[in-house]
Amino acid sequence: MTHAETPDIIVSRLPVYLRALQHMQEQGKQTTSSQELGEWVGVSAAQIRKDLSQFGGFGKQGTGYNIGFLVTSLREILHIQQVWDVAVVGMGDMGHAVARYQGFANKGFRVVMLFDSDPKKVGTRVGDFIVRDAANMIADIHEAKIQVAMLCVPANVAQAVSKQLVEAGVRAILNYAPINLLVPDGIRVQYIDPAVGLQRMTYYLG
Amino acid sequence: MTHAETPDIIVSRLPVYLRALQHMQEQGKQTTSSQELGEWVGVSAAQIRKDLSQFGGFGKQGTGYNIGFLVTSLREILHIQQVWDVAVVGMGDMGHAVARYQGFANKGFRVVMLFDSDPKKVGTRVGDFIVRDAANMIADIHEAKIQVAMLCVPANVAQAVSKQLVEAGVRAILNYAPINLLVPDGIRVQYIDPAVGLQRMTYYLG
DNA sequence: TAGATTGTTAATCGATTAACAATC
DNA sequence: TAGATTGTTAATCGATTAACAATC
Numbered sequence: 352m353t354h355a356e357t358p359d360i361i362v363s364r365l366p367v368y369l370r371a372l373q374h375m376q377e378q379g380k381q382t383t384s385s386q387e388l389g390e391w392v393g394v395s396a397a398q399i400r401k402d403l404s405q406f407g408g409f410g411k412q413g414t415g416y417n418i419g420f421l422v423t424s425l426r427e428i429l430h431i432q433q434v435w436d437v438a439v440v441g442m443g444d445m446g447h448a449v450a451r452y453q454g455f456a457n458k459g460f461r462v463v464m465l466f467d468s469d470p471k472k473v474g475t476r477v478g479d480f481i482v483r484d485a486a487n488m489i490a491d492i493h494e495a496k497i498q499v500a501m502l503c504v505p506a507n508v509a510q511a512v513s514k515q516l517v518e519a520g521v522r523a524i525l526n527y528a529p530i531n532l533l534v535p536d537g538i539r540v541q542y543i544d545p546a547v548g549l550q551r552m553t554y555y556l557g
Numbered sequence: 558m559t560h561a562e563t564p565d566i567i568v569s570r571l572p573v574y575l576r577a578l579q580h581m582q583e584q585g586k587q588t589t590s591s592q593e594l595g596e597w598v599g600v601s602a603a604q605i606r607k608d609l610s611q612f613g614g615f616g617k618q619g620t621g622y623n624i625g626f627l628v629t630s631l632r633e634i635l636h637i638q639q640v641w642d643v644a645v646v647g648m649g650d651m652g653h654a655v656a657r658y659q660g661f662a663n664k665g666f667r668v669v670m671l672f673d674s675d676p677k678k679v680g681t682r683v684g685d686f687i688v689r690d691a692a693n694m695i696a697d698i699h700e701a702k703i704q705v706a707m708l709c710v711p712a713n714v715a716q717a718v719s720k721q722l723v724e725a726g727v728r729a730i731l732n733y734a735p736i737n738l739l740v741p742d743g744i745r746v747q748y749i750d751p752a753v754g755l756q757r758m759t760y761y762l763g
Numbered sequence: 764t765a766g767a768t769t770g771t772t773a774a775t776c777g778a779t780t781a782a783c784a785a786t787c
Numbered sequence: 788t789a790g791a792t793t794g795t796t797a798a799t800c801g802a803t804t805a806a807c808a809a810t811c
Contacts, residue, residue, distance in 0.1 A: 358802075360801095361802095365756070370753065371737060391739075398803065398804080400769065400771085401770085401802090401803080404769090404771070410769050411769070412770080412811045413766075413767045414767080428760065429756045431756060448650040451650050452650070452651070452751065455751075458752040498762060499759070499762075525758075531599065539758040543751065546576075546665075547572040549664075549705060549747070550637060551745075552705070552745040553705070555568075556704060556705075556745075566777095590791085590792065602792090603779075607779080607780090610795070614794065616792075616794080617787055617792080618785065619786070619791050620792070620793090621791085
């Protein structure tokens with residue numbers, strides 16, 4: 352009997368726990384409990400304990416969890432003890448903002464390459480980088496062994512560009528284009544679409 | 558016996574269905590099936606039918622769903638047959654991009670007001686609007702009866718600003734700040750955090 | 764020690780899937 | 788009509804919660 356797969360839904364909560372824990376850490380806190388963490392992230396204490404126990408025993412009865420240790424452990428579980436190089440494709444307003452985003456520090460990612468297909472943008476500077484020509488994207492990403500990309504191109508070309516990213520060796524795509532991507536098995540996609548986020552709330556606004 | 562609440566998880570899928578259907582519509586398609594829609598959005602056909610049947614019978618045996626009718630119906634269910642006015646708070650790179658975002662057209666939202674607390678930004682033009690002083694935010698939002706906001710301020714002030722938004726009458730916050738917000742009951746929050754999105758994928762990259 | 768809190772088991776709850784009669 | 792596909796029921800599967808012995 353092989354070890355059961357960790358359910359996706361548990362994995363999806365871990366980064367949220369980690370974010371809260373790193374926040375506590377920045378505030379100088381040493382220790383927390385499933386109760387306290389749960390209140391902060393909006394999850395029951397039992398669920399926090401159950402989720403964490405999938406990966407080992409990180410806490411101590413009576414005292415709770417050492418925040419530093421739990422942060423380190425979660426970073427290992429999520430494979431972000433390393434720093435992943437990330438390519439940003441599409442230098443519109445959103446790509447521009449994402450390329451210059453300061454929030455990846457200490458989160459396991461750094462932007463290292465920017466692409467656009469517009470000759471007016473290629474060669475210009477955005478943040479710390481010169482925008483590269485999308486015509487060389489496959490070769491450039493492949494050579495740099497980049498496996499993570501943020502896709503900020505218009506919806507009508509997103510599917511085609513995602514195909515190129517996969518060809519180039521990318522295995523994880525954060526998709527800002529408001530469209531579902533069809534990708535091969537083993538390629539992960541996460542979607543960021545503000546309209547979807549807003550519509551998930553207006554349902555309840557009555 | 559009162560009608561059962563629609564589960565959150567079903568509500569959260571509806572905007573994704575709608576996005577796919579609107580996409581089909583733009584391509585001139587008239588009709589689809591639970592099978593086809595399901596393949597496109599990565600959900601089983603049975604689940605699509607079950608989800609939709611929560612709200613009524615939108616399909617026809619043998620022929621499937623009329624896309625136009627289903628789009629209209631979903632827009633009503635999600636309360637986006639109306640257009641919601643949206644305020645954007647924080648004119649950093651992300652707020653800037655969000656304020657100029659073209660993707661809200663036909664999705665039920667329009668940006669109508671921008672705020673920042675930095676005197677260097679107040680009064681400048683971003684997209685179609687002049688950035689307003691955050692000092693007047695509560696009054697301005699209240700007067701305009703705005704109920705939806707996108708929060709693009711730095712994490713360290715996000716909690717305080719969200720409190721002001723609620724005071725001003727906002728009931729739905731799309732939060733781009735990488736931090737959990739504590740809000741009163743009845744206030745909806747959706748989170749957009751690229752680091753969280755990326756970390757949900759690196760777990761699987763091994 | 765007494766109090767607090769974990770990790771885990773069993774019970775409950777809820778969501779997904781399978782299957783099919785109804786019917787377009 | 789024959790084929791296709793819905794809406795719905797029942798069965799299955801999975802996730803959450805409650806509870807508590809273990810123990811720090």
